[in-house]
Amino acid sequence: MEKTVFNWNLKEKPEDFIVSEVAELPVNETGNFYLYMLIKRNMNTKEIAGRYRLGYAGLKDKNALTFQYVSSERFLGDILREKKDSETFFILYLLGKITKRIKIGQLKGNRFSIKLKHRDIKDQDWFINYFDIQRLERNFEKGRKVLMSIPPETSWKKLSWFENFYIDAYLSYLWNKTLMRFLSENFEGYRIYEKTFGFFIPFTDYRYLMENIPKFWPILGYKVKMKDYEIKVYSDILKEEGIDLKEILRILKDLRIKGDYRKTFLRAEDLEIKGDRIQFFLPKGAYATMFLKHIFK
Structure with a gap:
């Protein structure tokens, strides 16, 4: 199978x-x-949000340079600025x-508005x-360690923010891995790698995707109803992880994690290239970096 390494240095500076x-x-x-409106450069949302509730x-x-809406019970002024150094600041407007x-x-x-480091990209x-x-x-x-540490007799456990965050990451990892297994068994394609993570990308077009790939793929949870082929893929992947599907579903029920259905494929909307920048919604x-991986040559 063809392999590609994603080496597009996206962020030489936040304005990129x-x-x-x-x-x-x-x-x-x-x-x-x-x-x-929170405008920030080289700062975490959570850090600022925690400080001002x-x-x-x-x-x-x-x-990155980011713009996002935030709410406050307190009036923080018409404009609040904080500058850590010449490279790091935020503004509340x-x-x-x-x-x-x-x-x-x-x-x-x-x-998104992203500076193109490679002009040779796919028309996709x-x-x-x-x-x-x-x-x-x-x-x-x-996240796997947190899940596997839940004792069998637990009827319900309230998780910390970090525990939830890590479990969500593990369930996301399983979503990726199971969908990749399904796609690689049914399509020709290639893998694109960044660091230690690989992503299978099928050789196809949007119309064929619409007609031949499930529009949604389940994120594990005790309320999610899975089709037989989804159960098989999840069972196989979890067996490789040393985990039984029924056991992890029991744990997720104990934790009251219902699960969800995530769209398997998307289109970048309002896609436009202006000068040395690519813009889209x-x-x-969804991850802009994942879209860039797909159009990267």
Whole structure:
């Protein structure tokens, strides 16, 4: 099978990777929460949100220039600026008031503007919707350990934020691995690698994907209903991990993790190349870096 190494250095500087959140948050001047635009460079969303008790819809890349909506119960001023050094800063810019605190997932998606380091790219707008390495790296193995540490007699266990984060990473890893197994057994294709992670990309086009690939693939959870072929793939992959499918489903039920269904493939919307930049929109939960892996030559 053909192998490609993804060596596109995306972020020589934060302005090479610009992310702008897209959400519908109607301003209501009688609301109880202040709506701010958070603009940050070389900083973590979670660090700023924790300091000012902000509600936010999603974590944005640290090594990037990002724009996202946040909410605050307190008035923090019309403009709040903090500069750590010439390379690191954030700005909170007041937009108005809203009725409810912003919660995780409360966004439509993100617009990306990324500097092209390679002009030789594929004429393609679709991609397999894998979780990318920033979700998995150093986290999925911790998630496996957390799951395997849950004692059999547990009726319910409240997890810490970090435990949930690590388990989500492991379930994402399993989603990737099972979908890759299914696709590689049914399609010709190649693998593209970044660091130690490989992603199978089929030789096909969007129309064939629509007609021949399941539109959704299950993320494990006790409420997810799986088809026979999905059960077989998950059972095989988990057996290689040294875990029984029934056992992990019992643990997930103890933890009240319901599971979900994730779209197997997506299209980058409003795709445009202007000068040395590529611009596009992706729905929430999708990775711009994964789309770039698919168009990379």
